[in-house]
Amino acid sequence: MIREGRLGRGFDKEVALYTSSLGFDRGLLEYDIYADMAHALMLHRQGLLDGGDAKRILALLKEILEKGLDERDLDPDMEDIHMAVEARLTRELGDAGGRLHQARSRNDQVATDLRMKARDDVNALSKATSDLISTLLATASEHTGTVMPAFTHLQHAQPTTLAHHLLSYADSLLRSMERLDEVYRRIDRCPLGAGAVATTSHPIDREMTAGLLGFAGVLENSMDAVSTRDYMVEAAAAAVLIAMDLSKMAAELVIWSTPEFSYIELADEVASTSSIMPQKKNPDVLELIRARYGTAAGGLVSLLTILGALPQSYNRDLQEASPAFFSLIEGVTSSLSVMSKVIRTMKVNAGEMKAASTRDFSTATDLADLIVKERGLPFRTAHQIVGAMVSMAIKEGVEPGQVSSELLDRAAESVAGEKLGLSEEAIKAAMDPVLAVKARSITGGPAPEDVEKAIKERQRELKKREQTLRERESRLNEARKRLLESVSSILEA
Ligand code: ARG
Numbered sequence: 001m002i003r004e005g006r007l008g009r010g011f012d013k014e015v016a017l018y019t020s021s022l023g024f025d026r027g028l029l030e031y032d033i034y035a036d037m038a039h040a041l042m043l044h045r046q047g048l049l050d051g052g053d054a055k056r057i058l059a060l061l062k063e064i065l066e067k068g069l070d071e072r073d074l075d076p077d078m079e080d081i082h083m084a085v086e087a088r089l090t091r092e093l094g095d096a097g098g099r100l101h102q103a104r105s106r107n108d109q110v111a112t113d114l115r116m117k118a119r120d121d122v123n124a125l126s127k128a129t130s131d132l133i134s135t136l137l138a139t140a141s142e143h144t145g146t147v148m149p150a151f152t153h154l155q156h157a158q159p160t161t162l163a164h165h166l167l168s169y170a171d172s173l174l175r176s177m178e179r180l181d182e183v184y185r186r187i188d189r190c191p192l193g194a195g196a197v198a199t200t201s202h203p204i205d206r207e208m209t210a211g212l213l214g215f216a217g218v219l220e221n222s223m224d225a226v227s228t229r230d231y232m233v234e235a236a237a238a239a240v241l242i243a244m245d246l247s248k249m250a251a252e253l254v255i256w257s258t259p260e261f262s263y264i265e266l267a268d269e270v271a272s273t274s275s276i277m278p279q280k281k282n283p284d285v286l287e288l289i290r291a292r293y294g295t296a297a298g299g300l301v302s303l304l305t306i307l308g309a310l311p312q313s314y315n316r317d318l319q320e321a322s323p324a325f326f327s328l329i330e331g332v333t334s335s336l337s338v339m340s341k342v343i344r345t346m347k348v349n350a351g352e353m354k355a356a357s358t359r360d361f362s363t364a365t366d367l368a369d370l371i372v373k374e375r376g377l378p379f380r381t382a383h384q385i386v387g388a389m390v391s392m393a394i395k396e397g398v399e400p401g402q403v404s405s406e407l408l409d410r411a412a413e414s415v416a417g418e419k420l421g422l423s424e425e426a427i428k429a430a431m432d433p434v435l436a437v438k439a440r441s442i443t444g445g446p447a448p449e450d451v452e453k454a455i456k457e458r459q460r461e462l463k464k465r466e467q468t469l470r471e472r473e474s475r476l477n478e479a480r481k482r483l484l485e486s487v488s489s490i491l492e493a
Pocket of ligand 1: 021025079080081106107110314316318319322
């Protein structure tokens with residue numbers, strides 16, 4: 001159709017298939033129809049499309065919106081979804097169908113469709129993030145007293161609680177929601193009317209189409225409007241950070257589910273088994289969540305690489321960014337939802353967590369702190385004394401719970417040349433992981449009352465973010481309703 005003017009011969013079949021975006025831009029159909037409707041309404045109001053043609057076009061668009069395209073329209077060597085819709089319009093309406101493309105280009109059309117889809121996709125991603133945060137907070141609130149070791153270098157470091165640990169992920173995911181809120185605001189600008197690159201001489205009304213499509217405003221400079229996909233990079237980066245949190249959580253949960261740790265047990269419905277080893281309960285689902293971070297990060301690199309070094313304008317390279325973006329966002333959204341399921345259904349072995357933190361010397365810092373508080377020694381000296389004591393205890397087979405005043409004094413003498421004379425009870429208390437956690441009643445620390453407060457605060461913040469999200473979604477729904485009402489009022493006139 002568009003080839004018949006400039007190009008003599010038909011498109012080479014192989015090249016047509018190679019260049020077509022129909023394989024993935026079918027997902028844009030609904031958005032393309034809305035944008036077509038808005039454009040037709042605007043052309044009509046501006047006196048650029050007469051009432052009869054406007055009616056015919058809008059009626060058919062409405063039918064396509066309701067019933068989709070036929071297979072006939074979706075000929076695989078069709079260049080893209082925009083051509084597929086136009087082919088249908090001209091096939092059924094003849095000349096009237098050919099009038100719709102006045103004062104626009106596929107360049108501003110695809111840029112508009114993509115932003116409309118990105119709004120919905122970012123909203124779905126935010127929703128899935130919010131669901132996981134809410135799952136983490138609910139689980140955390142059951143475990144503010146579940147003591148476990150906090151790790152650094154995957155070595156027991158200091159005692160904490162499962163709630164404190166889960167809250168660390170919730171906080172990180174909340175920042176990602178904040179990023180998505182910001183990206184959304186930048187996505188929400190309408191490129192339609194930018195034309196191919198330099199707008200049009202027809203007296204169009206860009207503000208009107210932007211409003212009909214529920215955008216907060218127009219994306220002004222027409223060259224910028226057709227070429228930028230910066231929001232894809234931003235949203236993808238935000239999504240990749242979410243996937244990074246998920247991969248870390250997955251990696252930890254895989255370790256925690258081993259018999260060596262036994263901190264958690266996965267529910268049967270999210271676990272796999274082996275085709276040969278009948279005893280196996282495997283965390284395949286977590287391994288895939290972990291791996292899909294790699295796929296998402298790869299998608300971000302694809303976007304960055306595809307979008308760089310292009311002359312500032314529309315280039316067909318831009319088409320290649322779309323599927324990378326779609327599958328990245330879709331992949332992270334589904335990982336989030338599956339992770340929520342895993343966390344909601346897993347069994348926490350609080351006894352094992354607690355036991356692990358009494359088997360180790362993870363309260364050594366607390367003992368050094370006691371020496372500083374009771375004897376006024378510099379922390380560095382106390383650190384050396386406790387280090388020497390731990391080394392002796394390990395050599396002599398003394399358990400952390402059995403550390404005596406005598407052992408500590410031997411270490412103190414070897415390091416500082418004098419005894420400390422601390423009481424057995426004081427030492428026991430300092431080395432009790434439950435008390436060590438309680439003692440860390442510092443902003444951001446693991447003490448149960450502080451974590452409980454923090455959880456409540458996060459729940460309030462999450463509610464606000466969910467509210468913002470619901471408002472965004474309802475603005476889009478209302479815009480869609482209004483657009484369809486405008487269409488109906490023309491059809492009924
Ligand atoms: N399928 C194309 C894309 O996704 C639509 C725009 C084509 N424009 C063009 N001038 N060839 O970018």
